[in-house]
Amino acid sequence: MIAFPNAKINIGLNVISRRRDGYHNLETVFYPVNIKDAIEVVESPELSFNASGIEIPGHANENLCLKAYERLKNDFKLPPVSIHLHKKIPIGAGLGGGSADAAFFIKLLNSKFNLNMNVETMQNYARELGADCAFFIKNQPVFAYGKGDEFEDISLTLKDFFLVLVMPPVHVSTGEAYSGVKPANPNISLRELVGEPLEEWKYLMKNDFEESVFRNHPVIRGVKAELYEAGALYASMSGSGSSVYGIFKNKIELPHLEANNQVFYEI
Numbered sequence: 292m293i294a295f296p297n298a299k300i301n302i303g304l305n306v307i308s309r310r311r312d313g314y315h316n317l318e319t320v321f322y323p324v325n326i327k328d329a330i331e332v333v334e335s336p337e338l339s340f341n342a343s344g345i346e347i348p349g350h351a352n353e354n355l356c357l358k359a360y361e362r363l364k365n366d367f368k369l370p371p372v373s374i375h376l377h378k379k380i381p382i383g384a385g386l387g388g389g390s391a392d393a394a395f396f397i398k399l400l401n402s403k404f405n406l407n408m409n410v411e412t413m414q415n416y417a418r419e420l421g422a423d424c425a426f427f428i429k430n431q432p433v434f435a436y437g438k439g440d441e442f443e444d445i446s447l448t449l450k451d452f453f454l455v456l457v458m459p460p461v462h463v464s465t466g467e468a469y470s471g472v473k474p475a476n477p478n479i480s481l482r483e484l485v486g487e488p489l490e491e492w493k494y495l496m497k498n499d500f501e502e503s504v505f506r507n508h509p510v511i512r513g514v515k516a517e518l519y520e521a522g523a524l525y526a527s528m529s530g531s532g533s534s535v536y537g538i539f540k541n542k543i544e545l546p547h548l549e550a551n552n553q554v555f556y557e558i
């Protein structure tokens with residue numbers, strides 16, 4: 292059985308306060324985008340994991356797909372499986388790729404082995420694996436708060452716009468990004484701002500990670516500026532970076548950016 296985990300972008304991101312558990316309370320809007328990995332699971336004599344596509348830093352034993360399998364195996368009778376992950380979602384990009392793989396793997400095991408988990412149960416397992424992970428269970432646009440794993444549905448759609456995502460040649464680690472931010476309460480919650488016309492977003496919304504990440508990696512600031520110069524209605528770094536997206540009224544090509552960056556159109 293095969294699943295195709297997709298990436299997400301963050302529209303606005305306020306880091307609000309530091310928590311006792313070492314995490315931060317935040318508010319953001321998660322929006323699914325059309326850049327996808329592929330994961331296949333097959334019953335097999337022994338547990339195995341292998342990967343192709345973009346190279347994943349770290350040891351294969353630490354892959355979030357395996358962590359999801361081990362976590363569910365504690366609570367369910369699961370046979371050994373062979374897992375193949377084909378990686379296409381850029382890593383260290385703020386696109387939640389690892390989290391998407393883990394969440395889709397939970398859904399895949401649920402279907403393949405008839406585990407009868409409902410959405411809430413799967414979200415709870417996902418929460419244990421990473422703050423971004425639970426979003427990918429329903430995989431619909433949401434306003435997220437708390438650690439980024441509590442949700443309110445929103446009716447946002449970008450289907451009438453043209454979305455471009457640029458991956459600069461820089462990886463940013465999530466821990467590094469959080470350590471550069473001074474948490475603060477926003478004047479107006481993103482919950483309200485996201486309902487304003489998209490043309491107004493650039494005056495209203497920000498990603499709190501941009502300031503320090505742009506300072507450490509000015510190339511990312513440059514990409515955002517180029518997207519605005521090219522006519523973006525709204526442009527922002529996604530999550531902890533380094534990817535930057537632009538929302539345009541009409542279809543556009545950015546050959547200049549393509550020279551130094553990976554560019555995804557119509558995501």
Ligand SMILES: C[C@](O)(CO)[C@H](O)COP(=O)(O)OP(=O)(O)OC[C@H]1O[C@@H](n2ccc(N)nc2=O)[C@H](O)[C@@H]1O
Nearest residue numbers: 313314315390421422423424438439465466469530531
């Ligand atoms: C930056 C975002 O992508 C925004 O959506 C997420 O907050 C990151 O979520 P994630 O990658 O799933 O994060 P995790 O794997 O759970 O945590 C990685 C590290 O990020 C920091 N972290 C993460 C989420 C959060 N609400 N507060 C944090 O301080 C912690 O230092 C943690 O050790």
Ligand SMILES: Nc1ncnc2c1ncn2[C@@H]1O[C@H](COP(=O)(O)OP(=O)(O)OP(=O)(O)O)[C@@H](O)[C@H]1O
Nearest residue numbers: 348349354355382383384385386387388389392465
């Ligand atoms: N299936 C996986 N895909 C990608 N990275 C994985 C996976 N499993 C574990 N990892 C580890 O997670 C790290 C980065 O994960 P990920 O791609 O989610 O980060 P990101 O792009 O910064 O996104 P975000 O911070 O928004 O979750 C990698 O360096 C790798 O060591």
